[in-house]
Amino acid sequence: MTAGTPIGPVMYDTEPSPGAFKGLYVSPVMLMEQLDALINEHFREEKSPDFYSSALAHITRTLNNITHQERGKTVFAMVQDRVLAEAQYLLRTTRMHIRILAFILGFEDPGYFSRFFKRMTGMTPKQYRINSRTK
Numbered sequence: 001m002t003a004g005t006p007i008g009p010v011m012y013d014t015e016p017s018p019g020a021f022k023g024l025y026v027s028p029v030m031l032m033e034q035l036d037a038l039i040n041e042h043f044r045e046e047k048s049p050d051f052y053s054s055a056l057a058h059i060t061r062t063l064n065n066i067t068h069q070e071r072g073k074t075v076f077a078m079v080q081d082r083v084l085a086e087a088q089y090l091l092r093t094t095r096m097h098i099r100i101l102a103f104i105l106g107f108e109d110p111g112y113f114s115r116f117f118k119r120m121t122g123m124t125p126k127q128y129r130i131n132s133r134t135k
Contacts (some may be wrong), residue, residue: 028070030039031056035067035075044106045080049075087113091129098125 004117026034038052051098052075053060064074071078090101102113117125 008055028066031058031063031066032070033064035036035078038048041080043079043086047076047083047106049079052079061105080116080120084117087117087125088121088128088132091125092132 001129023131034056035052042051049060049064053063056063058066067073067075067078073081087101087105090096090104094101096104098114099110102110104111107113107116109127116126117123121128123131
């Protein structure tokens with residue numbers, strides 16, 4: 001081999017442990033991309049900002065400061081927005097019963113899902129479904 005010749009990628013047998021990269025700088029844009037990917041993958045079962053901050057090796061307060069600066073909202077609000085977007089999609093495109101839909105979205109209590117949905121949209125899931133089908 002001559003000097004400057006690339007050796008190739010380094011291969012590891014295992015994934016790095018959580019927090020292995022703690023202390024390494026990650027740009028806010030890249031952090032938001034990673035957070036978006038995590039939220040899209042886990043929003044049904046994980047609603048807590050602590051889960052996402054731990055997965056990204058950040059303190060929750062620090063991650064919230066970055067998301068507020070980049071997106072104007074907290075991690076919790078971003079997760080809620082994703083849950084709401086999925087709920088609206090399912091209400092528009094399926095005839096799934098609202099109890100089942102609530103369970104799929106990670107709500108143990110369909111009543112709590114309905115209150116969440118109404119607080120976020122101003123209408124019940126049933127009203128939203130009816131309105132979306134008449135348009």
